[in-house]
Amino acid sequence: MASSTREALVDTAAALLDEGGVESVTLREVGRRTGVSHNAPYKHFASKEVLLAAVATRELERQAALLAAAAERSRSPRALLRAAMHVYIAWARDHPARFKLVFGRWSVGSAELGVAADTAHGLLTGIVAAAQEAGALPGGDPVRLASLMRALVHGAADLASAGHLASDGKGHASPEQLVDDLIGYLDAAARAMRADPPAMEDGASG
Incomplete structure (x- = not known):
């Protein structure tokens, strides 16, 4: 009860x-x-902040479940990356207040919220790392690249909610289309780097 x-x-x-x-x-x-x-x-x-932390925890757990479900459906690491980014956009669009709560500044500590955040972040980072390994993204730090992807989602969602981004209006693109563009650009960059690896700088070989 x-x-x-x-x-x-x-x-x-x-x-x-x-x-x-x-x-x-x-x-x-x-x-x-x-x-x-x-x-x-x-x-x-004990307080309103603790209650809000419980709301945020459940939101992150739900998003982690959606990412896991997307992983089961996706045919390739690139398709999974695209699906994961679209999951984030749908979250920001359908529940903007919950989305902002989760990624806002917290004044209380919550072990459950910390675990949920680490799990969701780990899933996204793993999706990015898998896309890198498959050659769909450039190499490098997957945490940093995941942050780049998530930053685009946050910015695009904010612009869309304020009426400054739409496929048939300002910006000439929806948040989903911008995510698809970024994934395409990064994929092209990864392929170009494989075809023509950057020259080693003088002295780099020791």
């Missing part, structure tokens, strides 16, 4: 977050909307 109540409180907090952002989430309102006493949320969450 305690577990189901906790999940219901997290559900309600996520719904309030969708409706009005972080400011609309209070423990009292979450309790009222869930149909429990105003003291009940405090039995599960």
Whole structure:
């Protein structure tokens, strides 16, 4: 019963977050909307920040599950990379407040949130590394390259939500199309580097 109540409180907090952002989430309102006493949320969450950390944790766990499902469906490392980036875009578009919450600044520590974040980040980095190994991306630090991909998603999603990016409007592209462009450019760069490897700098051979 305690577990189901906790999940219901997290559900309600996520719904309030969708409706009005972080400011609309209070423990009292979450309790009222869930149909429990105003003291009940405090039995599960010491503060609003702890409750929001639980919302963020569940979001990351869901995204990790979506990435794992995409891995099972994809035919190649490049196709998986594209699918993973589109998963992130759909998340940012469908639940912008949750997306911003997850990647915002945190004032409380949460072991569960840390584990969920590490898992999701590890999955994305692994997808990038697999694409590098398959020759679909240039070599180098996969963590840094994953950060580049994710930075594009964040920026493109923000521009699209503000009306500054659309395939038939400003920017002449949707976030998905920009991601596909970037993957194509990186793939072409990787192929060019294999065909004509950069010359070793003087003294590099020791």
